[in-house]
Amino acid sequence: MSVDPNARPQDRPSGGPNGQSPGGAARCAVPVLVGAAVAVVLGVYGRFHDPAGTAFNLAGFSSTGAVKSWLATAAFAFGLVQLLSATAMYGRLPGVRPAAWTPVLHRWSGRVAFLLAVPVAVHCLYALGYQTQSARAAWHSLLGCFFFGAFSAKMLLLRIERLPGWLLPAVGGLVFAALTVLWLTSALWFFRTFGVTT
Amino acid sequence: MKRAGPLITLFAGLLLGLFMLSLNATTGEPAPTSLDRSAVSPPASPTPPASPPASPAQPRVPAVRSPSPAPPRDAKYAGRTQDDRASVAITLRKGKAVAYYCDGRTQEAWLRGDVAADGSMRLKSKSGATLDGRVEADKVDGTVTVQNAGHPFTAARAAKPAGVYRATTEVRGTKVDGGWIVLQNGRQVGIVNRDGEPAAAPPIDPRTGAVTIDGEQVTARPVAP
Structure with a gap:
């Protein structure tokens, strides 16, 4: 990706709310708002639809918890590749x-x-919902919604030219940090509670 | 220059998510494995009416694990004992069963075991309780034996939100283990063990499984073998 770490922020005043060619902050506002909307929609769906409790399982795994834990672990591993490759790109x-x-x-x-994380999130939202009973579940629910919102914002920001140089690393860092906490509060908890099972 | 890559990525994720959601929606309730099997070999026992048409999700569900003749299809059953003092609920899945016997006050038992091809089962609990039963059409007839007393019961086919629910958690250092049976008519019984001490449980919200125990909000989840 042709990211220029030295790109200067755009400080021209906003050119209008329709996002055609507005200035710095406004141009970033659309992706950020879309990301926020994604996070809120996921959270509202998780909170207000009735958790089904069950969902289909993948062949070869003992439980959906195990499937999700391994998918999340794989996603986190690719997340680490993300961190390293991004740091390398920025020198x-x-x-x-x-x-x-x-x-x-x-x-x-x-x-x-991302694609590994999607099935995990679908299962979380469909079968379990947004939970706040324990600190672990609450943080996981909150950050799960945040993660997909932040990721959407990051993807949309990539399409915008001449961003402030710090913005993509900051958003990417948020996405990675969220993913890390998500993994700690789910897969690691699962492996510690139920054992490293498949 | 507008990069299309990120958008494609997002849409791919969205599509994947919707695809998984539709799989869940079509396979979530009556698990499809038994459909699969009854298509291959005739069912050993009369089966309830077929559920929604076969979905593309079937190949992703674990293949037959138990020995070949098809055990009864996956289902939930719930009912009362003949003396109307306790509830019994059974969940069948992939040839295994988990049952919960609960009088809502002091007596309860979690029983597990295999279901034979002819629909009969003998489930056992850790404390030595047993359940002998047999799947017949849309019900399970049987007897639960707890502390050497037999309790005959009939449990009819049940659908969400009826069924067995369990919640285990820790509330201020006390291990809490709750079990509930929600009957088809919405009536429920439950027992909460606090560090192994059974007592009547507060009711759960059968739609979400939410229940407040000692001031703490916990979620009771449907139990499957």
């Missing part, structure tokens, strides 16, 4: 010079991580 990885394939690696590891 912040000591001793590593970004190669031509680094952006490709970043894009595809991101896609894979």
Whole structure:
């Protein structure tokens, strides 16, 4: 991805609410608002639809919890690739010079991580819903919605030119941080509670 | 320059999510495995009317694990004992069964075991209670034996929100283990064990499983074998 870490912020005043060619803050506002809407919609769906309790399982796994834990673990592993490839692209990885394939690696590891996370989220929202009984469930619910909102915002921000240089790393960092906490509060908890089972 | 990649990624995720959701919606309730099997070999016992048409999700469901003759289809049953002192609920899944016997005051038992091809089952609890029963058409007839006393029961086919629910959690250092049976008519019984001490349980919201125990909100979940 041709991200220029030294891009300067755009400080022209907003050109209008329709997002045709408005200035800095307003141009970022649309993706951020869309991301926020995604997060809120997921949360509202999780809170107000009746958790089904069950959903289909994948062959070879003992429970949906195990399936989700492994999918989440795989997604988190690709998330780590994301972190490393992004740091490399921005030249912040000591001793590593970004190669031509680094952006490709970043894009595809991101896609894979996202697509691995989607079934997990669908199951969470469909079968379990938005829960607040325990701190673990509450943080997981909140950050789960936040993650997909932030990810949507990140994807949409990528399409906008001349962003403030710090913005993509900041949003990407938020996405990765959310994913980390999501993994800690779900898969790690599952493995510690039920054992590392498949 | 507008990059299409991120949008494609988002739409791919959205499509995948909707696809999974539709799989869930079509397979969530009466699990489809038994449909699968009854198509291959004739069912060993009279089966209830067929559920929604076969969905593309079937291949993703674990293949037959138990020995070949098809055990009764996956289903839930709930009912009262003959003396009307306790409820019994049974969940069948993939040839296994979990049952809960509960009088709503002091006596309860979680029973587990296999279901034979002819629909008969003998389930056992850790404390030595047993359930002998047999799936017949739309009901299970049987007897639960708890503390050497037999309790005959009939449990009819049940659908959400009827069934067995369980919640385990810790409330201020006390291990809490609750079980509930919701009957077809909405009536429910439940017992909460606090550090192994049974007592009548507060009612759950059968639609969400939400229940407040000792001031703490917990969620009771449907139990499956």
